[in-house]
Amino acid sequence: MTPHPALVSAAEAITSAGTVQLVLAAVLGIAVVVLLIAWAKWHPFLALILGAAALGVTAGAAPGATVTSFTTGVGSTVGSVGLLIALGSMIGALLAESGGADAIVTTMVRKVSGSALPWAMAGVAALIGLPLFFEVGVVLLVPIVLLAAQRTGVSLLKIGIPALAGLSVLHGLVPPHPGPLVAISTLNADLGLTLAFGLICAVPTVIVAGPLFGNFIAKRVPLAAPPALVPAGAAAGAPGADAEIPPARQGLGDRDDPVEDELPAGRRRPSVLAAVLTILLPIVLMLARAIGELTLDKENRLRTALDVAGTPVVALLAGVLLAMWTLGKRAGFDRVQTSAVIGGSLPPIAGILLIVAAGGGFKQVLVDTGVGNVIADAATDANMSALLLGYLVAVGIRVATGSATVATISAAGIVAPLAATLDKPEVSLLALAIGCGSLFFSHVNDAGFWLVKEYFGMTVGQTIKTWSVMETIISVFGFGCVLILDIFV
Template sequence: MTPVLAAPAEPLTNAGNTQLIIAALLGIAAVVLLIAWGKVHPFLSLILGAAVLGVVAGVTPDKIVTSFSGGVGSTVGGVGLLIALGAMIGGMLAESGGADSIVERVVARVSGGALPWAMAGVAALIGLPLFFEVGVVLLVPIVLLVSRRVDVPLMKIGIPALAGLSVLHGLVPPHPGPLVAIDALGANLGQTLALGLLVAIPTVIIAGPVFGNFIARYVPATAPEALLPTRRPLTVAGRRTGGAADAGRSTSVGTADVGPATGRAADTRPTTPGRGPVDDDGDLVTSDDLVNPGTGHPGEPIAEETRPRRAPALWAAVVTVLLPVVLMLLRAIGELTLAEDTGGRKALDIVGTPIVALLAGVIFAMIFLGYRTGFSRTQVSGFLGGSLPAIAGILLIVAAGGGFKQVLVDAGVGNLVADAAKDANLSPLLLGWLVAVGIRVATGSATVATITAAGIVSPLAATLQGPEVALLALAVGCGSLFFSHVNDAGFWLVKEYFGLTVGQTIKSWSVMETIISVVGFAGVMLLDLIL
């Protein structure tokens, strides 16, 4: 993938080095203060930070707007489509119960001692196409239930699951952070994916099962009763409520459960194959038998089909997760082993293009997790569309980060960083990691840290060759995971789901994130010595 945010031939300002350094520091400080102290949304914070940077650097307002808008457009064009397609895959896995089936099958086949390792592996697998928050919502209810059923300390299996999700979120595309870093630095996506998986495996092991076994002795958490998932029958609209996919997301109206996708009352009566839900006398349930969740009266019309739905096959869920990854890896292998003018190389270049690979995953999920399991075309379309609103905020943050980064580059700040690193004889990988660490601790956002750090060190990518650019993207990703604390939404998500105190969350989750960052970066430096 070629860089889309290159430095202009001439900077937009004639400011001296000192002024540019001050501008960069004030711009970054503005973003940090607005997010951490002012509680301003990161999207607005990045816009205002870019304005501060440009004004202090002496860039005229019209050029600030032009530079920022260009960065937004380039970033959305290069990353936005991939984020949307990845969200669709995650939505189909969640709504079909495919993610649930993977978790349950693994848990059913492993013993208590192997559960931490199984949960880490399952979380890593599930985490490939899912955003961290979605993965938490899917996996944590299962973790809570497993902990209760087999009487295993919650932290012993909870930390491995969180580690699997977090490592994939920070290091492996198609997650937003890695994609933005790849795009900004001009790294090869296939190489970054392959190297990221190599770094991820030992990192998940150390930060997951190993650390989980240790911290479970000091954080005696128990599964909160209110968050334990329970299984309920099919809704009349044809989809199951409850279980991992819906735990913690459905609401209750009277005695009827309301499914999150349709907002309609769930029918708790049995079903007859080929007919749909039936009442106690064996008669087919009609819309007149349903309770309108908004009014409490019967007669709510149901537009969707009432046929029962089959559980998705395990192989279909696994293939949905792995298909885009395999296609992108095949392209990377083809680039290393096949000549450019061969038919096989051209075919792999096409099918391994990120957009094509993710689109293939979406289509596969639509067929084998949707239509083949009994969902109607309307329902499948609703699941895909319903997965997009949740990523709107992420897309805006990523876009604004791209604009902030472009103002940095166009003002000439990036060249100063490159020159300073060269004069200081500082490793570009170490510089990228340190910058990301600082922004992560200050803002609490891994995505903002990745975006900003990638923009700052992007000029260094021009001095690197081959896999080193991919390793720089991974170094930035590792730094973006360092020490999550109270300014990170993920911190509070973990605290509430596991029923922890702030101190317990710091001892477990925050330390785990720091281990991921340090161990992951150590793996990156080791690969840099080998390659």
């Protein structure tokens, strides 16, 4: 098998194993991760560390070289991805604590009714899903969904499925969420281009998996809203969900209208326009940078300015600074309170950062042992599309572990050498293909499955028919959109 000349690997630095041994090492390493997470119920952080160790030892690498490779991957991943996750979390926390998210959701729900309500809910979920993690978005939206279903008489699932679809699609396909950021970093994809392609794929995917599927499944799974608008707690499988409920949302079930609640003295609810502009600023800056790269000469001063402003760290930092004003000071927070909200956004993401970091280490061991090159050569000889390979690997790991993040990290590490042979647009599409695969068929080994089940008061069977099928539709239809884009770019 002739290796690709474009592929660069540090394999010679830590092992000289043959193809069969490297394939065996990859299978064993991934199997250790899957078994420890799915069977032994270990935290993914520890499972990824031991999986990387098993991979390195089986590949014949020296223990010291394996450790060095792993720690190098951890450092590079935290440096490129961890900072962005933290900044995005700060914007999300200010949006939630200030009542900005409430203002967006309830204003939209008030202005629409009847058949337009599911569409509006999908749009709102997608909008607030840009800066918020999926679990936080669920906590914010579900009380509004249940309240709207009770007041309008519209089926709970007809409104709820579009909201969940909007959150899930953004979580899996659009940065600055952890999964897309990890894939972009691992594959060296262009963030602005990936963001643009992700938004193009996200719109039709949300429509199909949200309002259209919601209308279909609501007729087949009758579901009444639970008596309490906010359940006493999420499932045990969703650690940390209760801790993430913003104070403004606690006890919402005893209130008639969340927008009309009295605020503490000196507090003001942010305007919808201010909240929306704050959410969109980082996205607009990153998209502007991508457009500048495609349309302006390198020497152009405007392009230089856009390159700086649209750098992910700069764009998200600008979003945080704007949020401190529009969702902090303008909302009545003093400097101490604003700092407390920002600081409070960091502890809940510690687990995510550790998983992402360990996944970066696991990916680096995959790369440095040469496993990625072997798989890339095999895929090329078999004439298998890099997009299809990335998607299928992510699907397999997602179904086995239940973790979209672990699936994204592992799949990106495996197909990373193939990215070196692709042009810039195709690398971005490869990142999206992996993101689509990471959302495939959420079931009982996924914390999100139990979170949705408990908040909507469904049985396991109902959750599979609704949530699990919706996630599969997102995965398959989203991947179809990626393949269509690949024809034109």
